[in-house]
Every structure is written in C-alpha cells, then in structure tokens.
Amino acid sequence: MLPEFLSRTAKTKEEALSYITGLEDVKVLAGGTDLIVRMRKGEAYKHLVDVMEVPEMKGISCDEEGFKIGATTTHNRLSNSQFIKMNARSLSLACGLIGSPQIRNMGTIGGNLINASPAADTIPPLLVHDAVLTLESKGGERKEELEDFIIAPYKTSMKSDELLTFIHIKRKRFKDYREGYKRVTKRAALAISRLSVAWAIHEYEGLFHDVRLAIGSCTPMPFRPRIVEEFLKGNKKEEQIIIESVKMILEEIKRITGDRPSFIYKIPVLKDLLENILRG
Amino acid sequence: MFIGRDIDRIDVLDKVLGKPIFAYDLKVEGMLFGCIYRSKRPHALIKKIDIQDALSLNGIVKVITHADIPGENAFGAIKKDQFYLAGDKVRYIGEPILIILGESEKIVRKALNSIKVEYEDIEAIYDPFSSRDSTTLIHDTGNLLSYRTVIKGDFEQGFNESDVVVEHTYKTTWLDHAFMETESGIGYMDETGKIVICSSTQNVHYKRKEISKLLALPEDRIRVIQATTGGGFGGKLDMTVEGYIALSVYLTKRPVVMRFTREESFLSNTKRHPLYIEYKTGAKKDGSINAVKVNIIGDTGAYISYGETVCLRAAIHATGPYEVPHVFVESRMFYTNNHISGAMRGFGIPQVAFAHESQIDEVALLLNMDPLEVRMKNGLRRGSLTATSQLLTNSAGFLETLKKIEPFWKARKKQGLHTGFGLGCMYYGIGNTGVSNPSSCYLTFTDEGKIAFHSGVCEIGQGSDTALLQILLETLNVEERDVVLLRGDTDTSNDAGSSSASRQTYVSGRAVYDAALKMRKYLKSKGYYDCETLRGVCLLAKEEGLPVFEGFFDPPTSPVDSKTSQGIPYATYAFATHMTEIDVDKATGFCKVKKVHASHDVGKAINLKNVKGQIYGGIAMGVGLALMEEFVPSKTESFDSYYIPTSMDMPDVEIFIVEDEEPTGPFGAKGLGEPALIPQAASIVNAIKDAVGVRAFELPCHIERLKALIESEKDKWVE
Numbered sequence: 001m002l003p004e005f006l007s008r009t010a011k012t013k014e015e016a017l018s019y020i021t022g023l024e025d026v027k028v029l030a031g032g033t034d035l036i037v038r039m040r041k042g043e044a045y046k047h048l049v050d051v052m053e054v055p056e057m058k059g060i061s062c063d064e065e066g067f068k069i070g071a072t073t074t075h076n077r078l079s080n081s082q083f084i085k086m087n088a089r090s091l092s093l094a095c096g097l098i099g100s101p102q103i104r105n106m107g108t109i110g111g112n113l114i115n116a117s118p119a120a121d122t123i124p125p126l127l128v129h130d131a132v133l134t135l136e137s138k139g140g141e142r143k144e145e146l147e148d149f150i151i152a153p154y155k156t157s158m159k160s161d162e163l164l165t166f167i168h169i170k171r172k173r174f175k176d177y178r179e180g181y182k183r184v185t186k187r188a189a190l191a192i193s194r195l196s197v198a199w200a201i202h203e204y205e206g207l208f209h210d211v212r213l214a215i216g217s218c219t220p221m222p223f224r225p226r227i228v229e230e231f232l233k234g235n236k237k238e239e240q241i242i243i244e245s246v247k248m249i250l251e252e253i254k255r256i257t258g259d260r261p262s263f264i265y266k267i268p269v270l271k272d273l274l275e276n277i278l279r280g
Numbered sequence: 281m282f283i284g285r286d287i288d289r290i291d292v293l294d295k296v297l298g299k300p301i302f303a304y305d306l307k308v309e310g311m312l313f314g315c316i317y318r319s320k321r322p323h324a325l326i327k328k329i330d331i332q333d334a335l336s337l338n339g340i341v342k343v344i345t346h347a348d349i350p351g352e353n354a355f356g357a358i359k360k361d362q363f364y365l366a367g368d369k370v371r372y373i374g375e376p377i378l379i380i381l382g383e384s385e386k387i388v389r390k391a392l393n394s395i396k397v398e399y400e401d402i403e404a405i406y407d408p409f410s411s412r413d414s415t416t417l418i419h420d421t422g423n424l425l426s427y428r429t430v431i432k433g434d435f436e437q438g439f440n441e442s443d444v445v446v447e448h449t450y451k452t453t454w455l456d457h458a459f460m461e462t463e464s465g466i467g468y469m470d471e472t473g474k475i476v477i478c479s480s481t482q483n484v485h486y487k488r489k490e491i492s493k494l495l496a497l498p499e500d501r502i503r504v505i506q507a508t509t510g511g512g513f514g515g516k517l518d519m520t521v522e523g524y525i526a527l528s529v530y531l532t533k534r535p536v537v538m539r540f541t542r543e544e545s546f547l548s549n550t551k552r553h554p555l556y557i558e559y560k561t562g563a564k565k566d567g568s569i570n571a572v573k574v575n576i577i578g579d580t581g582a583y584i585s586y587g588e589t590v591c592l593r594a595a596i597h598a599t600g601p602y603e604v605p606h607v608f609v610e611s612r613m614f615y616t617n618n619h620i621s622g623a624m625r626g627f628g629i630p631q632v633a634f635a636h637e638s639q640i641d642e643v644a645l646l647l648n649m650d651p652l653e654v655r656m657k658n659g660l661r662r663g664s665l666t667a668t669s670q671l672l673t674n675s676a677g678f679l680e681t682l683k684k685i686e687p688f689w690k691a692r693k694k695q696g697l698h699t700g701f702g703l704g705c706m707y708y709g710i711g712n713t714g715v716s717n718p719s720s721c722y723l724t725f726t727d728e729g730k731i732a733f734h735s736g737v738c739e740i741g742q743g744s745d746t747a748l749l750q751i752l753l754e755t756l757n758v759e760e761r762d763v764v765l766l767r768g769d770t771d772t773s774n775d776a777g778s779s780s781a782s783r784q785t786y787v788s789g790r791a792v793y794d795a796a797l798k799m800r801k802y803l804k805s806k807g808y809y810d811c812e813t814l815r816g817v818c819l820l821a822k823e824e825g826l827p828v829f830e831g832f833f834d835p836p837t838s839p840v841d842s843k844t845s846q847g848i849p850y851a852t853y854a855f856a857t858h859m860t861e862i863d864v865d866k867a868t869g870f871c872k873v874k875k876v877h878a879s880h881d882v883g884k885a886i887n888l889k890n891v892k893g894q895i896y897g898g899i900a901m902g903v904g905l906a907l908m909e910e911f912v913p914s915k916t917e918s919f920d921s922y923y924i925p926t927s928m929d930m931p932d933v934e935i936f937i938v939e940d941e942e943p944t945g946p947f948g949a950k951g952l953g954e955p956a957l958i959p960q961a962a963s964i965v966n967a968i969k970d971a972v973g974v975r976a977f978e979l980p981c982h983i984e985r986l987k988a989l990i991e992s993e994k995d996k997w998v999e
Contacts, residue, residue, distance in 0.1 A: 195868075269868050
C-alpha cells in the first residue's frame with residue numbers, strides 16, 4: 001500500500017524550487033512511473049512536489065547552440081515529435097519503446113534520468129548526443145554533462161535542493177550520420193531492456209569518420225566506449241577492424257563490471273549487435 | 281436455432297459497461313479486512329507464535345490461529361492433507377499460519393509486521409530428485425506422493441523391432457495462472473444465521489463441503505456464491521480465500537473481506553507442475569511409431585492439491601495422439617518444500633505434449649520424412665487403441681485436424697532469414713480421469729412466467745453461461761428472453777462439478793440437455809408448442825406446485841487398472857493440430873511468433889465465437905509457456921519479473937474447426953478449454969528447430985536459453 005504523504009502541485013519553476021527548499025523530506029514527482037511503484041513497496045516521503053504543471057519545463061525548443069528538452073516532457077511526446085525524429089533519431093526510437101503506452105504517457109525524460117537505472121532507455125541516446133543538463137536551485141543554476149551526472153546505478157550528482165529543468169543537445173542533427181537505437185527484451189513490449197545500444201555513425205569513402213556508441217544495461221551505468229570510438233576514427237571500414245573494435249569494447253565492459261552470470265548471455269548478444277551496427 | 285450460432289455472450293454487454301461486481305470489489309457494511317500471515321521458512325517446526333504486539337494495535341480485532349478452528353483443520357481437492365493454518369510445522373514459504381482481522385486493510389497489513397514466529401528449521405528439499413534420495417521426510421507417508429504406470433504391449437520387443445530410436449530428456453518449470461483478478465471474496469452471516477461466502481471461484485459446491493468440515497456445521501448452514509470471476513485457469517479450484525473468510529465470519533460474527541495483492545497471489549497460489557520427462561521413441565523405417573518408453577518425474581510441492589491426478593493424466597497422455605503398440609510409462613510425483621503445484625490449464629499435458637511432439641519431429645528428421653506425414657501415419661482415428669487400450673469408436677477427428685492444416689503446411693515458405701515452421705498436436709481426455717464426475721442442474725418456472733435455469737456451473741470467463749443457455753434454448757425451442765439464469769449459488773443450484781478438465785460444455789451441457797428434454801415433454805403436454813403461451817404454461821405449472829425438471833450426466837468411464845492403467849479413463853477426447861510460423865533473431869535469441877494455424881476437433885462448436893476466443897487465449901498462454909513464463913521460487917514476486925505475453929507478442933491466428941460429433945455430448949460437443957493451449961508450445965519449439973537448427977529441451981525457451989543454444993551450435997561448426 002502507498003504510504004501517506006502530502007502532495008503539492010507547483011505551477012511555476014520558482015514555486016517548485018520553493019517547495020523543494022522549504023519542505024522537509026521532499027521528493028519531486030515527474031510522472032511517477034518509477035517513484036510510485038517504489039513507494040508502494042515501502043519507500044516513503046513526507047512531501048511530494050508535482051512538477052508536471054510547470055509550463056516552461058515541458059516541450060522542445062531551439063536555441064543558438066542546438067535544442068533543449070524540458071525535463072517533464074513525456075516519452076510519448078518525444079517519440080512522436082517530428083523534430084526529435086529528425087535531430088535525435090535514437091532518442092525518438094528509444095522513447096517509443098519504453099514500457100507501455102500508459103507509461104509513455106505518464107513517464108518523463110527527466111524522471112528517467114533522475115531514476116538513473118542502468119537499463120534506462122533514454123540514457124544511451126542522450127550519451128551519444130553528449131547531452132548536458134541544467135540543474136536549478138534557489139541559489140542559481142549549474143550545467144553538467146549527463147555522463148558525469150550519473151555517478152552510480154540509481155544515483156546522480158543532484159543535490160537535495162536542486163531541480164532538473166532542461167536537457168540540452170548542443171548540435172542540431174548529425175547530418176549524414178546513420179543513427180539508431182536497438183534494445184533487447186524478453187518480450188515484444190512492456191519490458192525492461194536486457195541490453196541496449198544507441199549509435200550515430202559517420203562514414204566517408206570507406207573510412208569511419210565519427211563513431212558514437214552508447215551501451216546500456218551492461219555496466220553499472222550506460223557508457224560510451226570512447227577508446228574504441230577514438231580507435232575507429234579514420235580507420236577503414238572493414239571486417240577485421242570491426243571485429244577487433246568490438247572485441248575491445250567487450251573487454252572494456254568486462255574490465256568495468258567484472259564477470260557477471262548475465263554475461264553468458266549479454267556478451268555474445270552485444271558482440272553480434274555491435275558488429276551488425278558497425279557493418280551498417 | 282441456437283447451436284453453432286455466433287450469438288453474443290450473455291454477459292458481454294454488462295461487462296463492457298463495467299456493471300458486474302467482481303469479487304475483488306465486493307463490499308458489505310461494517311466489514312473487517314482479513315489478511316493471512318504466512319511462513320517465511322520452507323521447512324520448519326513452529327516453536328512459538330507471538331501475536332501480542334499485533335493485538336495491541338489499534339483497530340486489530342482478532343488474530344486467528346489453528347487452535348481456533350472448530351472443525352477439521354484440513355482440506356484438499358483429492359485428499360485432505362493441507363492445513364488451513366499451520367500448527368506445529370510449516371512445509372513451504374507462504375504456508376498460512378494466522379489470520380489477522382482488523383478494521384482496515386492498512387492496519388491489518390501493518391500488523392503483519394508485528395507478528396513474531398520462532399522456527400526451528402528442518403532441512404528443506406527443493407527438487408524431486410533430492411526428495412527421492414533424502415532421508416528427510418516432508419510427510420510421514422514418505423516423499424513419494426504417487427507412482428503410476430501405463431503398460432501396453434511389450435516395450436522391449438517394441439524397441440527390438442524398431443529401426444530408429446530417439447531418446448531425449450525434457451524439462452519444464454513452474455508457471456503462475458496470472459489471472460487478472462487475484463483471489464478475493466467476502467463473507468457474512470445472513471439473517472437466518474447462515475454463513476454466506478461470495479468469492480472468485482471455479483467451484484461452489486466443493487467449497488461448501490470444505491467449509492462445512494472446517495466449521496463443523498451442516499452444509500445447509502453454509503452458502504457459497506460465485507461472484508463475477510476474473511479468470512481461473514485452475515488456480516481457483518483449491519480453497520483460496522473461502523475457508524479463511526468463513527472461519528473469520530464464524531468467529532467474529534462480522535462481515536469479512538479478503539483480497540490478495542498480486543504478491544500474495546504469486547506467493548500463495550498453486551503453480552503448474554514442473555515435469556522432468558525422459559522420453560524414448562522407437563520407430564520403423566516406414567515412419568510407424570512402434571514403442572514408447574517414458575519416465576516422468578514431477579514436483580507437487582509441499583502438499584497434494586491435484587498432484588496425483590496430474591501424475592496419472594500425464595502418464596496416460598504420454599504417447600500423444602498416436603497409436604503405439606508398445607507403451608511403457610512410469611510417472612512419479614514427489615513432495616518438496618517448494619510452492620504447491622496444482623491444477624493449471626492442461627493438467628500436465630502441455631508439458632507432455634512438448635516432449636512427444638519434439639520426439640515425433642526428431643523421428644521424422646531421422647527417417648527423412650515429412651513431420652506431418654509421420655503424424656498422419658500414426659494418428660489416432662476411429663478403431664484405434666489408445667495407450668490405455670481404449671477403443672475409439674466415436675468422435676476422433678484427429679486426422680481431419682491434420683488435413684485442415686496440410687495445404688498450409690505444404691505451401692509454407694520461409695520469408696525471413698531465420699523463419700521456421702513447426703507442428704504441434706495433442707489429444708486430451710475430457711472430464712476427470714477414470715472417476716465419476718457428474719453434473720446436475722434443474723429447470724423450473726418463475727412467478728413472472730419464465731423458465732428458471734438453475735445452474736451450478738461457474739462462469740470464469742470461458743463462456744459456459746452462454747454455451748449452456750444455447751443448449752437449453754435449442755432443446756426447448758424458446759427464446760433467450762424466456763429464460764432466467766440462476767447460476768453459481770449453492771442455495772439455488774445442484775452440484776455441477778468444477779469448471780475444470782474442459783468438462784462443462786460436455787458434461788454439464790449434457791445435463792442441461794437432459795433436463796431440457798424433460799421440460800420439453802412437459803411444455804408439449806401443456807400445449808406450448810401448439811398455441812399456449814409460456815405464461816399460460818407457467819400458470820398451469822403453478823397450480824401443479826411448480827414441477828422441477830432435473831438433468832444429470834456422468835460421462836461413462838471406468839477406473840483404470842492400478843498397475844497398467846489400461847481401461848477407459850475418459851468418455852471422449854478432443855484433438856488438435858497447430859502449425860506455427862516464427863522468426864528468430866539470431867543475434868538476440870528473440871523468437872517472434874508470427875502466425876498460427878489452429879485446427880481443433882471440438883465435436884460440435886456450440887458457439888463459434890466462443891470457440892475462437894478459447895483458442896486465441898490458449899495460443900497466448902502457449903506462447904508464454906514456450907518462450908517466457910517462469911516462476912522462480914523466492915525470486916518471482918510480481919509481474920515485474922514474471923513475464924506473460926502482451927498483445928504485441930500475439931501472432932495472427934487462423935482457426936479451423938473440425939466437428940466429429942460425440943454421441944454422448946450435447947449436440948455432439950466435446951471440450952476445448954485446455955486443448956486450445958496444449959499443442960502451442962510444442963509447435964513453437966519445433967518451429968525454432970526448423971528456423972535455426974537448435975532444439976529446446978527446457979522450457980521456457982526464453983531469449984537467454986535460445987541464444988545459448990544458438991551459440992553452442994556455432995561452436996559445433998567451429999569444431
């Protein structure tokens with residue numbers, strides 16, 4: 001059963017920040033598709049602050065550098081946005097695969113990032129796009145790279161008086177890149193990713209020009225195999241290189257995580273997936 | 281004309297309007313909430329139970345222990361071996377120890393945490409093989425619950441005469457029924473002092489009997505009513521909430537409600553029996569199956585439930601729908617300290633079909649024959665002798681189900697890189713195994729000038745109300761508006777037996793037909809079929825003191841021989857063939873079930889739409905059994921980790937009906953509920969083999985298992 005709590009609905013960002021700073025034992029509700037489930041299992045807070053009705057935290061807008069996504073934008077909105085389809089295809093695909101239609105209608109990108117699950121579907125695409133987050137508090141705002149923001153499984157660097165407001169993607173559209181997202185699940189829908197890969201790859205005259213990969217559900221936090229990305233830069237797109245680079249990624253994963261029982265499955269699958277992705 | 285017509289289910293409009301009140305939503309003024317405190321140990325002596333802290337909580341009314349039970353602290357569908365509340369010993373995690381009653385659900389759930397029980401652990405046994413070898417006894421009678429054999433011909437001679445032999449071992453695991461509505465109900469004492477239970481159930485009369493023993497009250501002091509029920513699949517055959525509610529009402533004299541959370545349901549309910557099946561098949565060059573030797577080892581968990589029945593049914597059906605001259609089957613069911621395994625759609629046969637259908641395909645492969653041809657050659661037909669040497673004299677449309685599929689099988693074409701096609705076949709005895717399983721009902725008239733149909737058949741979503749009504753309307757030649765259905769209430773109906781074993785259309789349908797024939801004679805004598813109105817007949821009937829027309833049917837079976845199981849265990853059998861098309865993603869091990877052609881011999885389709893509905897549902901469950909469903913004791917708690925198929929996992933389905941009419945059935949009908957599921961998993965496993973060349977010997981063949989099989993096949997090539 002859900003524990004008792006007091007709930008507040010913030011209508012503006014300022015109001016939300018006042019609640020977060022002013023109330024004790026407070027948690028932000030941004031969709032609740034993870035939070036409420038955990039609370040039913042016993043996690044308790046005195047106060048919940050619903051930020052779903054803060055207008056400026058919702059939606060997608062362009063700025064000089066690129067574009068930004070409001071933290072309470074739902075997965076459904078992102079997956080259906082033509083703009084996201086054009087400019088961050090992997091994110092669009094990932095958001096369309098999360099949970100069920102109900103979860104996609106309720107769940108938000110900000111909530112997904114704060115929950116910081118190793119299997120979160122939005123994280124690998126955002127890593128591929130070098131996403132930067134805006135965190136605001138009464139005292140001001142700061143920016144942090146997503147890659148640094150998640151510090152451990154289900155743990156972020158967000159402070160108790162902070163509110164995640166925006167996710168920034170600096171450049172519009174990876175032109176001439178092939179971009180995608182693939183996840184592995186036990187059934188066709190309503191499932192948590194056993195494995196996921198987001199990619200954006202630029203090739204030029206048989207050479208890898210820029211390879212961006214992000215792998216979810218394998219390591220404590222979704223990660224970019226930067227060493228291999230660097231190795232591939234300028235390298236020939238041929239079978240031997242592909243096999244070699246995938247081998248390097250798998251070794252890096254094992255080095256990060258150690259050997260896990262689930263790797264009996266995950267390693268061969270990831271090998272096949274990555275090889276197929278690099279081959280294109 | 282009502283038979284074979286696609287009439288709408290009689291409950292459909294109310295259900296889409298959200299009108300029926302499911303057991304879970306029932307409320308009574310002033311009700312207490314009841315919750316069960318369960319064992320946290322798999323096998324232990326109970327040294328001390330401390331309920332003081334719980335009792336001191338504001339709002340807690342009573343904590344009931346085994347010592348409070350006025351009658352017998354024992355229940356069980358087959359044998360009374362299960363305790364309502366454990367006294368000195370627990371045998372599985374989840375075994376009930378106490379009932380806590382309070383003014384609200386919240387306070388009662390809180391009180392659960394303040395109960396203290398001291399245990400002294402006993403060695404726990406988690407698999408049937410350890411159970412067989414262990415000196416630790418789970419029950420005084422020993423760890424072997426049941427040993428059954430089927431012996432026909434001489435299997436050694438049979439294998440000597442065979443040109444090829446195929447031998448493999450198959451394994452299945454626990455499955456949860458995953459019904460939409462968890463176990464729930466209410467109870468109260470009515471103005472006459474009767475204890476009334478209204479619950480989500482598959483059988484009301486059985487539950488009344490059990491409650492009568494529990495409370496040491498005569499049966500007429502107890503009334504059990506079936507609330508609108510959100511699914512059963514065998515999981516609501518055993519006592520779930522009924523006994524606890526009755527006991528609580530009896531002791532507190534207050535109305536009581538009980539509703540299991542999904543977690544409680546997973547923890548407490550029976551599961552599908554995990555079976556370990558060693559299977560050896562001998563065949564001749566021409567494809568005829570000559571000998572079959574099977575060894576089945578099952579895990580019944582801590583108590584019997586339906587363990588003995590599954591043990592025997594699995595043995596009898598082990599050959600599949602094929603005529604085999606030499607048969608030797610051993611089937612054993614052991615106690616363990618796992619969850620209780622019980623009835624679940626198919627009663628052991630979906631597991632067995634996975635084995636015999638894999639075997640048939642392997643035989644075909646070895647002989648370089650078409651798998652459909654091998655099935656056609658050996659299939660049971662009129663004049664065949666089953667494994668129990670029962671001569672099939674009537675309805676036996678197996679070959680027709682194959683023939684319906686044949687053109688699609690021959691025209692099959694692999695579209696994708698790793699597309700596969702597989703066949704799965706089955707036969708299934710309708711009704712309980714080798715025992716009397718009668719059904720009774722009665723008809724009379726109402727004051728309003730209508731026909732009152734008193735039925736004890738539980739409608740659990742399968743559509744029995746509609747099918748039985750169609751039989752009644754057809755026989756009486758009256759309209760739906762002329763009949764009032766009074767169903768699922770021990771006070772207003774006779775015992776129809778449980779909604780299980782695919783028996784209600786066949787057994788209860790025949791009982792309804794029997795009653796209707798008697799009433800028809802009466803209607804005729806009063807001139808109804810000439811020019812008298814029904815209202816007129818009712819007035820006449822009233823003057824005669826409202827005659828009652830009883831209907832009865834008990835399928836003609838005989839007990840099977842205790843050593844060889846030879847005999848007539850079932851009056852009739854259903855037959856089916858499924859052909860399944862799948863696509864495998866070799867990189868991930870994901871198997872997508874694309875299309876199923878399902879062909880069923882149902883005797884007679886009373887309601888085609890309902891028949892199709894059963895088959896769609898059976899296929900969905902078969903996809904789960906084959907590819908994803910797996911209950912892991914102490915790990916699986918909810919749907920978070922227990923995966924059942926979603927609509928996105930559902931294939932396209934094309935259905936073909938064979939109607940080889942069964943003379944003992946109503947208008948020729950047999951049963952379908954379980955047959956719809958049975959061949960599905962087998963056909964998927966065979967399709968996987970066709971697609972990627974690997975065979976699953978263990979279910980579910982989920983992505984991880986399938987990938988491992990694909991990888992090991994890769995290694996073979998490297999070697």
